[in-house]
Amino acid sequence: MSAVFLIEICVIAQHGGTNIATKDNKQTQINDEIRAKEVRLIDETGEMVGIVSLDEALDRAEQADLDLVNISPNAEPPVCKILDFGKFRYEQQKKEKNAKKNQAVTEIKEIRLSASIEDHDVQVKAKNAIKFLQEGNKLKVSLKFRGRERDYTQLGLDVMNKFAEIVADYGVVEKEPKMEGRRMNMFLGPKKDK
Numbered sequence: 001m002s003a004v005f006l007i008e009i010c011v012i013a014q015h016g017g018t019n020i021a022t023k024d025n026k027q028t029q030i031n032d033e034i035r036a037k038e039v040r041l042i043d044e045t046g047e048m049v050g051i052v053s054l055d056e057a058l059d060r061a062e063q064a065d066l067d068l069v070n071i072s073p074n075a076e077p078p079v080c081k082i083l084d085f086g087k088f089r090y091e092q093q094k095k096e097k098n099a100k101k102n103q104a105v106t107e108i109k110e111i112r113l114s115a116s117i118e119d120h121d122v123q124v125k126a127k128n129a130i131k132f133l134q135e136g137n138k139l140k141v142s143l144k145f146r147g148r149e150r151d152y153t154q155l156g157l158d159v160m161n162k163f164a165e166i167v168a169d170y171g172v173v174e175k176e177p178k179m180e181g182r183r184m185n186m187f188l189g190p191k192k193d194k
Helices: 003-014 054-063 085-101 119-134 147-166
Strands: 038-042 048-053 067-072 079-083 108-113 138-144 171-180 183-190
Touching: 038 054, 038 067, 048 054, 054 067, 054 079, 067 085, 079 085, 108 119, 108 147, 119 138, 119 147, 119 171, 119 183, 138 147, 138 171, 147 171, 147 183
Parallel strands: 038 079, 108 138
Antiparallel strands: 038 048, 067 079, 138 183, 171 183
16 A cells, blocks of 8 residues: 555544545644644634644644644635634535535537428427426527438528527527527527516
8 A cells, every 4th residue: 555545544543534625625633633833723703813833733722622723724824713613614514515516507408300391390399498498497499401302491590589589488598699600509598587
């Protein structure tokens, strides 16, 4: 085994099998892992103590039967807080979970048409597009020209415009139909409720 791997195992074992990472993907420093000579200390009540030596900060944490956690390692001097590391880690994970839960994820769904598509088929595709738009997804409508159809791009443009009219109550055209190689693409977004 490599030395780095062994060190990592030792660090993980030291903290009860946990390895918490901060936003910049560095491990959070607690107690003896803090290397600064002086730290800006915040006590367990949240009151700013001021700049103290690392030994004094560790003594205060030990007296309070809590951990000394480096909460801002990039500051000069680093900001350390006396707190319960297990509770701190739990709160961090809870915040990250809530942040993920509240993120709005929009997908781009694709509907494919052709220049010679029948009216009923356009209606069926539009019905699916309306369902996608109601779910809050964006929509890419693409139309591929095959063979001699490339000479009749106006037919494709008419199909795209007809499709946009059908779904106009549920979506707005974000990007007008445009030729890209053999394809004509148009983008629709869900209509915002006012």
